[in-house]
Amino acid sequence: xxxxxxxxxxxxxxxxxxxxxxxxxxxxxxxxxxxxxxxxxxxxxxxxxxxxxxxxxxxxxxxxxxxxxxxxxxxxxxxxxxxxxxxxxxxxxxxxxxxxxxxxxxxxxxxxxxxxxxxxxxxxxxxxxxxxxxxxxxxxxxxxxxxxxx
Numbered sequence: 692x693x694x695x696x697x698x699x700x701x702x703x704x705x706x707x708x709x710x711x712x713x714x715x716x717x718x719x720x721x722x723x724x725x726x727x728x729x730x731x732x733x734x735x736x737x738x739x740x741x742x743x744x745x746x747x748x749x750x751x752x753x754x755x756x757x758x759x760x761x762x763x764x765x766x767x768x769x770x771x772x773x774x775x776x777x778x779x780x781x782x783x784x785x786x787x788x789x790x791x792x793x794x795x796x797x798x799x800x801x802x803x804x805x806x807x808x809x810x811x812x813x814x815x816x817x818x819x820x821x822x823x824x825x826x827x828x829x830x831x832x833x834x835x836x837x838x839x840x841x
Contacts, residue, residue, distance in 0.1 A: 700788040702773065703773075704741050704771040704772055704773040704778075704790060704795075705728045705731070705770075705771070705772040706769075706770070706771055706773075707724060707725060707728060707768070707769070707770040707772070708767075708768070708769050708770075709721045709724075709766075709767070709768040709769075710766070710767050710768075711765060711766050711768070712764075712765060712766075712840075713754045713758040713759075713760050713761055713762065713764050713765070713766060713783075714760075715750075715751070716752065717766075718750035718751070718753075718754055718766070721750065721768050722743070722746050722747060722750060723802060724767075725742070725746060725770050725772070725777075725779065726739070726742070726743055726746075727746075728770070728772040729742060729772055729777060732772055732773065732774045732839075733774070733835075734777075734813075734835045734837060735835060735837050735838045736775060736838050737836065737837075737838045738777075738833055738834070738835050738836050739840065740816075741816035741817065741833050742777050742779075742831075742833050744812060744813075745812065745813040745816050745817050745833070746779060746781075746831070747776055748809035748810075748812055748813050749779075749781040749809075749813060749829050749831060750766065750768075750781060751809060752781075752783075752809055752810070752829075753766045753781050753782070753783035753785075754783070755789075756785070756788075757783030757784070757785030757786075757827060758783045758784055758785050759785065761784075764783065764784040764785070765784060766781065766782065766783050766784075767780075767782045768780065768781050768782075774835060775834060775835055776814060776818075776832055776833060776834045776835060777830075777831075777832070777833050777835075778830070778832045779830070779831050779832075780828060780829065780830045780831075781828070781829050781831075782824060782827055782829075783827050783828075784827070785823035787824065787827045788825075788826035789802050789825075789826060789828035790810070790822045790826060793810055795811075796808045796811055797811070802816075813816065813829070813831060816833070817831045817832060817833050818832050818833055818834050819829065820830040821832070
């Protein structure tokens with residue numbers, strides 16, 4: 692009996708994989724391709740905005756703070772996009788960090804400082820955020836939730 696390849700179904704996730712240099716232009720192209728995949732899955736406006744914001748912050752953190760713009764270091768991005776959720780991992784080759792040691796940007800003594808705001812936004816907008824590889828990897832998950840009516 693001959694077997695035939697099975698065509699992917701609508702529910703099969705779109706899998707995307709990128710390895711890019713530490714360059715913001717490359718990061719924007721990755722973001723565009725992931726957002727295009729989300730658009731094809733008809734994500735709500737709120738969920739799309741949340742993913743765009745969190746992914747942009749994760750890429751900036753990886754390129755700027757993780758790899759410190761080093762031309763010999765790369766950022767790896769893996770995304771699984773289904774109709775139900777976007778599961779995205781961003782990993783840099785920097786020294787890493789400890790999440791609990793990042794100062795709270797909403798604390799009175801940190802209001803004038805710029806650090807930590809991107810992490811705060813990511814954690815506020817995503818359904819799930821996990822830190823791994825000694826702070827060099829972030830996994831963000833956002834469900835495709837309906838827009839709230841005001």
